[in-house]
Amino acid sequence: DAKTTQPNSMESNEEEPVHLPCNHSTISGTDYIHWYRQLPSQGPEYVIHGLTSNVNNRMASLAIAEDRKSSTLILHRATLRDAAVYYCILRDIGGSYIPTFGRGTSLIVHP
Amino acid sequence: KAGVTQTPRYLIKTRGQQVTLSCSPISGHRSVSWYQQTPGQGLQFLFEYFSETQRNKGNFPGRFSGRQFSNSRSEMNVSTLELGDSALYLCASSLERVRSYNEQFFGPGTRLTVL
Numbered sequence: 622d623a624k625t626t627q628p629n630s631m632e633s634n635e636e637e638p639v640h641l642p643c644n645h646s647t648i649s650g651t652d653y654i655h656w657y658r659q660l661p662s663q664g665p666e667y668v669i670h671g672l673t674s675n676v677n678n679r680m681a682s683l684a685i686a687e688d689r690k691s692s693t694l695i696l697h698r699a700t701l702r703d704a705a706v707y708y709c710i711l712r713d714i715g716g717s718y719i720p721t722f723g724r725g726t727s728l729i730v731h732p
Numbered sequence: 733k734a735g736v737t738q739t740p741r742y743l744i745k746t747r748g749q750q751v752t753l754s755c756s757p758i759s760g761h762r763s764v765s766w767y768q769q770t771p772g773q774g775l776q777f778l779f780e781y782f783s784e785t786q787r788n789k790g791n792f793p794g795r796f797s798g799r800q801f802s803n804s805r806s807e808m809n810v811s812t813l814e815l816g817d818s819a820l821y822l823c824a825s826s827l828e829r830v831r832s833y834n835e836q837f838f839g840p841g842t843r844l845t846v847l
Contacts, residue, residue: 666838708775712833720765721777722767722775
């Protein structure tokens with residue numbers, strides 16, 4: 622699987638937008654970009670995924686660069702509940718797929 | 733709809749013992765994957781089961797095994813426990829096999845401590 626690079630940690634204030642970056646310069650044309658988050662003492666939770674176009678759902682937006690070598694998860698108004706580790710993952714369309722999670726970004730939200 | 737459930741939530745064992753962890757996927761989900769999470773290695777894929785067959789396997793020794801039943805419930809077994817097996821073991825389910833375009837739903841995990 623192609624690798625992703627994320628900052629170890631980021632900080633935000635409550636009710637402000639948060640932009641979490643992810644670099645994936647070796648992404649292939651068939652790799653989907655997935656984001657999961659893990660709140661303290663919980664299992665990971667699906668956030669959003671996309672292939673080429675920007676995506677929106679009730680939790681967040683995913684902005685994908687035109688060359689697909691980077692993407693940004695956007696939380697429009699951070700809440701304290703959004704404090705979590707955010708994982709950016711590439712998923713290949715191939716059959717023998719080994720899910721690979723990196724270290725993720727630890728998001729700290731200040732009240 | 734009930735989420736993924738894992739039992740037990742906490743477990744303490746001693747070196748050399750074996751342990752069995754259980755996972756009940758979301759109703760209707762046929763794929764169950766297992767992951768190990770440690771502070772040092774992060775989240776690592778163990779294996780995936782679909783239709784009672786292991787479909788994919790991560791890079792773990794043979795002491796780690798699993799199975800899936802006809803109702804999609806899955807168990808994971810670790811034999812001859814080592815101190816390094818102390819970890820959070822997570823189970824994730826999905827409707828179909830894990831692919832590039834589908835999402836997985838994770839359970840809360842079983843915290844295993846090996847003394």
